[in-house]
Amino acid sequence: MCGIIGRAGDGDALASLLTGLKNLEYRGYDSAGVAVRNRDGIDVCKREGETDVLDAAVAERNLTGDSGIGHTRWSTHGAPSDANAHPHTDEDGRVAVVHNGIIRNYESLRRELREDGHRFTSETDSEVVPHLVARELDAGATPEAAFRTAVDRLEGSYALAMVVEDDDAIYATRHGSPLVLGVGDDGNYLASDVPAFLEFTDRVIYLEEDDLAVLDEEGYRLTTRGGETVERAVETVDWTAGDAQKGVYTHFMRKEIDEQPASLRQTLEGRSEGPEAVLEGFPPGSLSEVSDVVFVACGTSYHAAMYGSTLLRRRGIPATAMRANEFAHDPMPVSDRTLVIAVTQSGETADTLASLRVANGSPARTLAVTNVVGSSAAREANDAMFIRAGPEIGVAATKTFSSQVASLALLADRLYADGAGIGADAGVRMPATSMAEGSSTTDGGTEAGTIRSLPEDVETVVNDGGASRLAKQYADADSYFFIGRGVGYPVALEGALKFKEITYEHAEGFAAGELKHGPLALVTPSTVIVAVFTGRDDERTLHNVREAQTRGAPIIGVGPESATEIREAVDEYLPFPDTDPELAGILANVHLQLLAYHAAEIRDRAIDKPRNLAKSVTVE
Ligand code: F6R
Numbered sequence: 001m002c003g004i005i006g007r008a009g010d011g012d013a014l015a016s017l018l019t020g021l022k023n024l025e026y027r028g029y030d031s032a033g034v035a036v037r038n039r040d041g042i043d044v045c046k047r048e049g050e051t052d053v054l055d056a057a058v059a060e061r062n063l064t065g066d067s068g069i070g071h072t073r074w075s076t077h078g079a080p081s082d083a084n085a086h087p088h089t090d091e092d093g094r095v096a097v098v099h100n101g102i103i104r105n106y107e108s109l110r111r112e113l114r115e116d117g118h119r120f121t122s123e124t125d126s127e128v129v130p131h132l133v134a135r136e137l138d139a140g141a142t143p144e145a146a147f148r149t150a151v152d153r154l155e156g157s158y159a160l161a162m163v164v165e166d167d168d169a170i171y172a173t174r175h176g177s178p179l180v181l182g183v184g185d186d187g188n189y190l191a192s193d194v195p196a197f198l199e200f201t202d203r204v205i206y207l208e209e210d211d212l213a214v215l216d217e218e219g220y221r222l223t224t225r226g227g228e229t230v231e232r233a234v235e236t237v238d239w240t241a242g243d244a245q246k247g248v249y250t251h252f253m254r255k256e257i258d259e260q261p262a263s264l265r266q267t268l269e270g271r272s273e274g275p276e277a278v279l280e281g282f283p284p285g286s287l288s289e290v291s292d293v294v295f296v297a298c299g300t301s302y303h304a305a306m307y308g309s310t311l312l313r314r315r316g317i318p319a320t321a322m323r324a325n326e327f328a329h330d331p332m333p334v335s336d337r338t339l340v341i342a343v344t345q346s347g348e349t350a351d352t353l354a355s356l357r358v359a360n361g362s363p364a365r366t367l368a369v370t371n372v373v374g375s376s377a378a379r380e381a382n383d384a385m386f387i388r389a390g391p392e393i394g395v396a397a398t399k400t401f402s403s404q405v406a407s408l409a410l411l412a413d414r415l416y417a418d419g420a421g422i423g424a425d426a427g428v429r430m431p432a433t434s435m436a437e438g439s440s441t442t443d444g445g446t447e448a449g450t451i452r453s454l455p456e457d458v459e460t461v462v463n464d465g466g467a468s469r470l471a472k473q474y475a476d477a478d479s480y481f482f483i484g485r486g487v488g489y490p491v492a493l494e495g496a497l498k499f500k501e502i503t504y505e506h507a508e509g510f511a512a513g514e515l516k517h518g519p520l521a522l523v524t525p526s527t528v529i530v531a532v533f534t535g536r537d538d539e540r541t542l543h544n545v546r547e548a549q550t551r552g553a554p555i556i557g558v559g560p561e562s563a564t565e566i567r568e569a570v571d572e573y574l575p576f577p578d579t580d581p582e583l584a585g586i587l588a589n590v591h592l593q594l595l596a597y598h599a600a601e602i603r604d605r606a607i608d609k610p611r612n613l614a615k616s617v618t619v620e
Contacts, residue, residue: 001074001618002086002100003027004179005196006161006170008067008215009187017070018058020189020196021051023244026252026393026608026615027100027192028074031085034058035096036065041165042096046071046085050609067170067216069161069190071098074614077106078123088127090134091119094165097133099126100192101177102619104156129160137164144214147171148225151212157350157618161190169216173225174207177618178348178376181205181213181220183234188215193346193616194237194372195244195391202239205232206374235374244391251607253394253502257593260399261459263389267403268410272451276417277410281383290365290420291337292318296327296355297344298617300397300497301404305343306490307585308408314582315416316430325620328354336363339420343408344368345392345400346616347375354620356380369407371400385411394608395615396502398593401494402458402586409451409582450580454587457577461590466574470556471598473572477528480505481519481548482592483512484532485541487585491532495592502600502610512544525552530595532588533559533566536581542569556595558588 003024007013017034025032032054033046045063047053051072071086078084087096103109106125109132114120118131132153136146143164151160157176164171172179172190182189184201190213191197194204207213210225211232222230249255256263271278293312295305305321312319322332324342328351334340340359344352347370356377359366368381371389378384389403415421422428474480480499484492489511496509510519512531523529529548533541538559545555546569557570560578567573574595576587600607 001614003072004192005070006190013068024196028614030073030075030080032072033085034070035087036068038065077125084122090130095130095133097129097162100159101157143167173212199241256399261455263399264455266388277413287418290339293339295321295341296324301343303490303494304404311412317421324355325351334364338364340364341367345371347372347377350620467594468598474528478526480507480528482509482530485512488532488534491585498596512541523551527553529553530556534581534584535560
């Protein structure tokens with residue numbers, strides 16, 4: 001959600017800034033702009049539209065620059081337009097600023113600045129910053145002092161970078177929005193996210209909240225907001241530039257779907273070799289005090305969290321998943337034995353961080369399950385578990401969902417092995433259910449070793465061409481309903497989210513048993529029902545399928561290879577290798593990712609950059 005880039009050092013900065021913006025486009029693609037410092041002072045070039053439009057404008061103007069800042073925007077305040085694009089400047093163009101986040105008190109600041117004679121040219125909250133800085137410069141402050149004073153006036157969340165005329169430094173700070181520093185051999189970088197500068201350096205400093213960075217030709221300097229010098233560790237990331245590039249693929253989404261066997265291998269490496277899950281940072285017994293688990297997450301990560309909570313409940317551990325944007329304002333009661341798990345790929349989702357902060361202020365213990373080392377969630381939670389999926393650039397989350405669920409399955413096994421839960425002594429029992437034969441109410445874990453075959457099984461699904469054929473066959477449907485039960489339910493929700501997000505078609509996910517409680521009224525022969533089967537309690541889902549079938553709806557089943565009865569009952573079938581029902585949802589989901597992908601391809605949608613969306617939603 002809005003991407004910031006900055007570069008100071010030897011040579012021309014412009015090419016690196018434009019590359020950085022292209023690499024950051026997944027964070028926003030409404031407009032893009034750069035401000036570079038050169039012989040003429042500060043030159044700003046910004047355009048509505050994707051970075052290609054900016055590239056053309058920069059080329060036309062023969063722009064050059066020794067250092068500079070850039071921005072790619074996802075609009076919050078003010079529609080996409082040249083005027084609302086960043087960088088923003090003061091009236092004289094002496095100060096140029098890029099901003100990611102939301103300045104909550106911008107209206108009162110604008111009023112105050114207007115009374116002082118400042119005139120604004122955009123509708124954005126961000127434009128107040130260069131004006132605040134300019135006012136301080138006019139009063140005789142140095143650029144650094146002016147920046148500090150201006151930032152002290154801001155309320156809300158922000159990552160900011162600034163250049164000032166006749167000064168060769170870039171000034172930057174963060175508060176509630178991410179900013180990382182890249183340490184290169186011939187220049188240093190600032191960016192919202194590591195992939196922005198991965199082809200220039202893999203050495204990074206994750207700035208702490210309220211750090212202030214000054215970058216110039218000589219190097220970089222870090223201080224606290226109060227001005228005290230601070231040292232921050234330089235870390236080497238294990239992502240490569242190739243990981244964050246499309247290569248031979250047309251879309252990142254397809255590349256990331258295909259990467260799942262490899263990303264799952266990374267997720268599982270060293271963690272699932274023996275009979276018990278081995279999790280770094282969580283030795284046996286370290287989770288024995290946990291009585292109950294509350295997950296907080298958004299979007300796809302919420303679906304992974306739902307999946308995880310089902311796995312825990314099946315192990316007799318009370319667990320629930322809440323949407324982070326709800327928990328933050330209406331939290332679940334917790335105790336000092338509650339584990340609150342924030343599931344977030346980016347580790348920067350504002351809603352999830354808000355929930356994490358609420359939990360951190362409670363007696364509960366907190367854990368971030370995330371893909372990004374050094375992310376805010378990883379740093380703010382009491383503990384972190386990394387899903388190790390590698391960088392995900394496509395806005396639609398794919399490989400990270402699989403790695404999140406696999407990580408949560410391992411965590412569920414660890415919690416169970418540690419004896420987490422309230423326990424029979426306290427009178428807590430799994431209620432008896434009337435499940436189909438072959439299912440048990442309390443599972444001690446996924447069948448030993450099955451998780452190790454997950455990458456190979458996913459590979460089989462990735463290589464199956466079925467979804468592509470069905471996407472074409474059912475391209476004219478009015479609606480697409482996804483249904484499932486148990487772990488198949490979050491997968492149905494995820495299948496529908498992916499489908500609507502990139503095809504813009506009407507798609508909904510339901511608990512299979514819920515169809516008859518209302519949604520069935522919408523089912524016609526033009527409603528495609530995609531039913532997820534996992535090998536557990538499938539008989540019931542088949543009943544629900546028949547309820548829709550009687551209304552003429554075509555049925556696509558997604559289920560285990562050997563499920564002949566289901567295969568015969570449905571119109572089309574996308575099979576996956578037989579596996580433990582607890583893991584079957586991951587395999588089914590890969591078929592659903594492919595179905596959405598091909599359906600979007602047929603419709604010629606902007607698959608990696610769906611309209612109105614951006615990755616890493618850093619505003620609440
Ligand atoms: C959908 C998608 C989003 C994210 C959600 C949370 O494909 O990617 O729904 O899952 O915005 O993001 P993270 O996991 O970064 O917290």
